[in-house]
Amino acid sequence: MLKKPALLLVFFLAFGTVVAQQRRLERAETAYDQYSFKMAQDIYQKVLDRGFENADLLKKLGNAYYFNAEYAQAEEIYGRLVTAYPKETGAEDYFRYAQSLRSVGKYEQADAMMAEFLSRSRAMADTRVDLFKAEPDYLERIEANSGRVRLDTFRFNSPYSDFAPAYYGAELLFSSDRDTGNLARYRHTWNARDFLDLYRVDTAARRAGAPVKLDGVNSRYHESTTAATADGNTLYFTRNNVVENKQSRDASGIVRLKIFRAHKTDGVWTTLEDLPFNSDSYSVAHPTLSPDGKFLYFASDMPGSRGQSDLWRVQILEDGTFGAPENLGPKINTPERETFPFVSGNNVLYFASDGHPGLGGLDIFATKLDYLPYEGSVQNVGRPVNSSMDDFTFILSEDSHKGYFASNRPDGVGDDDIYAFTELEPLGFECIQSVSGTVRDLISNSPLSGATVRIIDENNMEIGSGITDTDGNYEITLDCNQGNFVRATREGYIPSEEYLAPSDGKPRIMDFYLERETVLAGFGDDLAKLLQLSTIYFDFDKYNIRPDAEIEIQKVIAAMEKYPSLKIRAISHTDSRGRDAYNLWLSQKRADATVAYMISKGIAPERLSGKGYGEIYLMNECEDGVPCTEEQHARNRRSEFIIQE
Structure with missing residues (x-):
């Protein structure tokens, strides 16, 4: 179980509470505006509730729920369809049923329905057949990324909490409560005697001594997660919100987190700064620097965040001041927690999340920063770095192919332990494909401005979108390492969707012609x-x-x-x-x-x-x-x- 020191870095320690073992992977349903099918959906459901049923009714009602992203309801209706009317159920019905089952976490049933889809699609020119034979769900993609690293011994762990490794020249910094260990016994309240400190150790030395506290930075409160500049003279670190040597609480009584900056003069840390984008009303924590030192990345729940905590970055100007913080966007941030960022020398962002699909608790993910905010792929780094427990604070030197991370898996020495590893094979990255086209009215051929073109992955998760301009044109980019659905919608029109299989990434033109969804007013027809x-x-x-x-x-x-x-x-x-x-x-x-x-x-x-x-x-x-x-x-x-x- 993740102990109180580590929870500080997951934001919940800032609230003085301890989260129990992390939630299992949740399949978050994608929420969309109610565009087409809503009226028919209500009517079909009412007819069904009265006991009138046939295959045609179930198909239409299931499709109405499916295109409104109400997958739990779609799963129920498609289930009734395939059970009661198997001879009248087509291949596309089985496919949508499998997709709906995945969205509610029923993987074994989804596999069975996918097998039926594959069987019925044998004679069809459908690229989904090959795709789902090769990659039936995200767990297989995680396994494909697994086995790339070898875990090594980290001999400096203690029976307490040790985590947040960070490079510091030839040494390693990390955070620990090893002096007392009392935090493990005080899960629900603060205690001024029980706080985290920063330690340093020379991991390369054969006869390295015990880790020692980092002089000039530690206080009587929590310190954790550090980032040092290349010259070693500037250090960014996380600390409780402290004003005049006392913890400061917000209006709700919560002690927030802040990033501080210290400068080294004649070997001594001085000039401690409270960064200007910190606040007493939200947390800012877990700093990391870009390879060129021009950007500071961090986690925060500041206004504009999409979830419990988001990843942000801020430009460090030449005079040492800062630009405006910018959110890294929906490709990375989810409604859950994204935290503990680290940017490698090759500009790969590693971070911990329980919002992206993983193996359980916090998992480590990676994405190439060259493709922010909407491009590129977010990849789970796989086993053995990730496990069913919490895995976080990942760092990697791509020159030496060695790195560290922390985990609370049960085979450790203490509450949270640092694990060393050697990278045997680098993680593969992006295949970026540009998709553009025009959305038009099916009857009049007029361009439709303000239509939304969405990218939906194979788990029915929206991973990107674009809006058509005044001429009905759009342009989006997607990850062509995986299959995607491109769906065009506009209020008053029936959605149109096409599937794109994994490809070589060549630009693709895809036009959509939407059929108007007739409304009752003024219909006057059949x-x-x-x-x-x-x-x-x-x-x-x-x-x-x-x-x-x-x-x-x-x-x-x-x-x-x-x-x-x-x-x-x-x-x-x-x-x-x-x-x-x-x-x-x-x-x-x-x-x-x-x-x-x-x-x-x-x-x-x-x-x-x-x-x-x-x-x-x-x-x-x-x-x-x-x-x-x-x-x-x-x-x-x-x-x-x-x-x-």
Whole structure:
């Protein structure tokens, strides 16, 4: 379990509490605005709740939830579909079901549905087949990055908490409570006697002595996570918010964290500075420097953060002052915790997170800073650095291929231990692909400005987006090492989506043509187009409501209940067989039967009317005297619903 010293560096120690063993990996659902399908979704669900069900209804309701990113509901509906109607379930239904299962963490079931998708897609030209055969989920990608390092002995651990290694010339700095160890016994309150200090040790010396405290920086409060300049004369470090040698609490009684800067003069640390972007109302902590020393990276929950703590950077100007802090963006930061940044000599950002998919607790991730804020890939560094416990404060020298990190895994000496490692194989990085195009109206071909084009990964997580300009144009970039869905949406239109398999990264042009989602107001046309109704058919020479017609009529009833001002005319037709006068009478009886059924279900009579047209409006060429099959004639025996103004 992560002890109190380490929790200081995960931000929760700043609140004086200790977090129990870290949460298991959570599959965060992506939240989107309600664009298309919302009205139909409500109506279909209401019909289903009343006990009316068929494969078509379940498919449409499942798709409505899927495209609104309501994956838990989609998973339930698709599950009912594949269980009750396996012969009517298509390959795409199985694929969306598998995606929904992944989003709620049901991996074994998702694998089974994916196998069914692969089986049914054998004859299809679908690149997803090869992709999911090779990489069924993110756990496999983590395993692909595993085994690249060898863990080595770090002989300076204690029975207490040791973590936050940092390079300091030929030495190593780290944080520890080894003098007392009492923090492990005081999990829920502060105690002025029990605080972390900074230590230094020469790890390369064969006869290195015990670690010693770093003179001139430690106080009677917490010090941790350091970053030194290349010349060793400037040190950035984390400390409790201290004013006039006393802890300062915010309005909620919380002791926040701050980054301080110290300068060395004649071998002595002096001129201790409280950095200007610190605050009494939020925490700023865990500094690291860019290789050229021009940027300071840190973690904070300052305003503008996306989660519990975000990664930020600030430019260090030539005169030693600072620019404005900038958030590293949604590619890196999640609604959870991103913390403990480290920037290597090759400009790779390593950090700890429990928001990105990992093995449990905090995991170490890496991304190439050249591609911020939206480009590049965030990769889990894999085992044995990451484990099911908390893994954090990772550093690496790419020249020597040696590094350190901390973990609270159970095989350690103390509460938190430092682990040394040797990198055997570097982590592979980006394949960046540019995707551009235009979003247009399907009917008018007019460009759609303000449409959103999203990048959705294979776990249904949004990893990037762009907005079309006044000419309907967009440009986005994505990681072509993995498959992605590119989804175009605009309010009032049905989303359109295409899948891009892993590729060589060549620029891709992708245009989208969106179909308008019709709204009730002013529609004045066939309601079937709005609710995707199946045609309501009648048996030959009969006007009773068939069971299959009940489900479709229930959709109309649900729509009328949802929209009290909606008025409907039921229009019925016959085939061409029989006398014209009889067919006109029969069609009117069918219209009346349809209206009577809806009235019996609670719809006010004044909102309904019925009209029979006999054989006037045939759906095909089966006129009098034309030989047709029974199936062809059946197409003409139908009812339709028209919205009345």
